[in-house]
Amino acid sequence: MDSLDDVIRRSGADAYVAFGSSQNADIRYLTRFRTEDPVVYIKKPGEKGVMVIGQMEYERATRESIAAVMTRSEAGLLDIMKEESVMQRAYARMIARYVGSHILVPASFPYGIGHELEALCNVTLDPGSVGTARAIKSDDEIDKIRSVQSATDLAMDQAISLIKASRPIKGVLYHDGQVVTSEKVRSLVHKTLMDHGCHAIDTIITCGKDTALPHALGSGPLMESEPIVIDMFPADDLTGYFTDMTRTVTRGEPAVELIEMYNAVREAQDLGMSLVKHGASGSSVHQAVADMFAEKGYGTNSEGFTHNLGHGVGLEVHEQPTLGPAGGSLAAGNVVTVEPGLYYRDIGGVRLENTGAVTQTGFDSFTQFCREFIIR
Secondary structure (H helix, E strand, O other), X not given: OOOXXXXXXXXXXXXEEEEEOOXXXXXXXXXXXXXXXXXEEEEOOOOOOEEEXXXXXXXXHHHHOOOEEEEOOOOOHHHHHOOOOOHHHHHHHHHHHHHOOEEEEOOOOOHHHHHHHHOOOEEEEOOOHHHHHHOOOOHHHHHHHHHHHHHHHHHHHHHHHHHHHOEEEOOEEEEOOEEOEHHHHXXXXXXXXXXXXXXXXXXXXXXXXXXXXXXXXXXXXOEOOOOEEEEEOOEEOOOOOEOOEEEEEEEOXXXXXXXXXXXXXXXXXXXXXXXXXXXXXXXXXHHHHHHHHHHOOOOEOOOEOOOOOEEEOOOOOOEEEEEOOOOOEOOOOOEEEEOOEEEEOOOEEEEOEEEEEEOOOOEEEOOOOOOOOEEO
């Protein structure tokens, strides 16, 4: 894999420049620093990357970041701002002064600053080099994702335990005299994750025909004998690394069609996990699962298996590589999901999802939680 230095030299640029807070996964990866305020990251070939940051964060950044640290004053920004009232133009002048005449920027670079930079120097768009580098995880990164998954397994256990402890009254699930709702289960999941140093947003808890909508958030009462999809994708509070996990359960006796769908999805997940390894293509793994569903009579268009088999996970919940029609070669160190699903508007949906690492010989699943559909 090419280093960022190689990419900069090949582009003919003087430096690579990125801008953003640590919510930008590339910035977080390049600096290993967490901040809500935007920073400028500058990498010249053969030199350590430099992060330009506010004075209030300077000392903390020198302790925590893998990048060299420079204050905005040291970089000349404050002096420029005395004569330049447009902030984007001030940043552009600072960057051009520090870097030179040719700059390589990522696709996430702010248009306003980029537009001002184009008046000062040559700007080239990077093809996604940092995202490609992020796709291969170090042992330390893998340990961080595995840790988040351990907390996620615990949160899933809390959610399913609540559903298992419920009792149906006229088709609605109750626990301790109160209706069990999507909101109640979601709150329990989020609290459990918080107790283990993780956070989650938009955790999916759907029931009944809403489960046929893969990314519906879910609301209201959970029902007896209906599919319940629980999909959580939390991140570690400190490291920023995500995981992704889905289970589908039902409290009671579901329709035969749902049982058959669940069994097919579980078999598809087993097949997908068995095919993931170094050198396999994401497209071929996806197609093998799609073919298996087709052989069982399930569609792969507007209903049935309607999405990619999986995706990369890291500092973003969806990143490279892809297990789908456009998926390229998988490599040891990739962390990916395997998440087949079937969705029918008149029946509901079923999805199972594990996250794990691609190895030379197979798929090392971090997800250890059991796959049980009917809970009694």
